[in-house]
């Protein structure tokens with residue numbers, strides 16, 4: 001079958017589809033150790049609370065109402081009002097429900113945003129999405145309808161004590177040319193666990209406003225929920241910021257509920273797109289979580305259950321990794337949030353794609369790091385082939401067994 005140009009572009013094997021295929025394959029092999037995907041942990045305390053809330057919303061009829069009706073294309077009214085109230089009372093913002101659009105997962109919102117604010121324009125010009133700090137989220141890489149829609153900058157690397165390092169935006173190198181339509185960062189960052197500092201965000205906001213282009217902050221792991229973040233940061237928003245959130249990393253990826261907070265003209269545009277593509281986003285997640293947002297419970301659970309759970313797991317996994325493969329062979333990005341550890345094997349004698357194959361042969365699935373550099377054009381920059389991403393949030397015995405396999409394969413490579 002011959003596909004259209006759109007079909008050709010979106011059916012060729014992309015980083016994310018390869019990852020999803022491997023995940024499925026791994027799921028079929030009961031012995032595979034799956035430290036590759038981005039599935040959040042099923043935290044027992046949270047699962048219990050989700051169960052109770054689902055029962056409550058079933059009993060009071062709200063869940064059934066959501067199932068029996070379409071919402072508008074902007075998404076569940078009550079949930080959007082509750083979210084606006086929560087942000088206003090917590091952070092003194094002055095948004096209302098019309099600053100918020102819901103989507104079927106935040107992934108689909110990124111697709112709309114990348115093609116709304118970048119790509120080909122009526123005047124023949126082409127605009128790109130700029131990532132000021134690569135590595136960045138694999139899921140952005142193929143989200144543009146136009147070719148070559150992304151541009152990225154290499155990070156500045158700070159070497160820290162204890163074999164850790166941290167990426168920072170290299171503001172000396174960062175240039176935003178006129179063909180950039182938006183700036184985008186994930187905070188905390190998937191895959192590295194980096195959290196851009198408040199100063200970095202303020203500087204990026206200044207640059208974006210100077211250039212009259214929006215700054216997208218992907219807050220999928222951030223604060224105030226799900227709060228998989230181990231440093232003290234303030235959520236950032238103004239009329240030029242597009243803040244994207246999700247219920248997924250709270251532990252509910254199956255609900256497919258994304259949240260976009262932006263100025264009203266962006267929200268109207270997203271709403272129109274949603275009407276065409278989806279008719280309406282699902283109301284199930286919003287009706288389930290509405291009371292938690294109204295009461296603020298969503299913040300308590302995020303801060304008191306979710307954050308400590310992930311922080312303990314990250315700490316434990318770092319310890320196991322450092323015992324197994326001490327620095328300088330292995331350096332780990334300082335874990336500041338998200339579900340991942342970003343491992344850097346400086347001077348690795350094979351590329352990370354080959355390391356991935358060797359690990360897979362032994363039953364360990366991780367994600368090779370080279371996928372996370374969308375828009376980096378310097379093929380010679382070897383750092384991009386020396387890193388892998390590991391999901392530390394899987395059951396402890398799996399993480400430990402995975403690290404043993406990693407140790408064995410790395411030792412065999414001997415450099």
Ligand SMILES: Cc1ncc(COP(=O)(O)O)c(C=O)c1O
Pocket residue numbers: 038104105106107108137139186189190218220245246247248253256257258
């Ligand atoms: C940084 C980041 N942004 C967005 C998403 C998309 O999540 P969802 O579509 O489930 O909201 C993910 C998923 O892993 C992610 O890691």
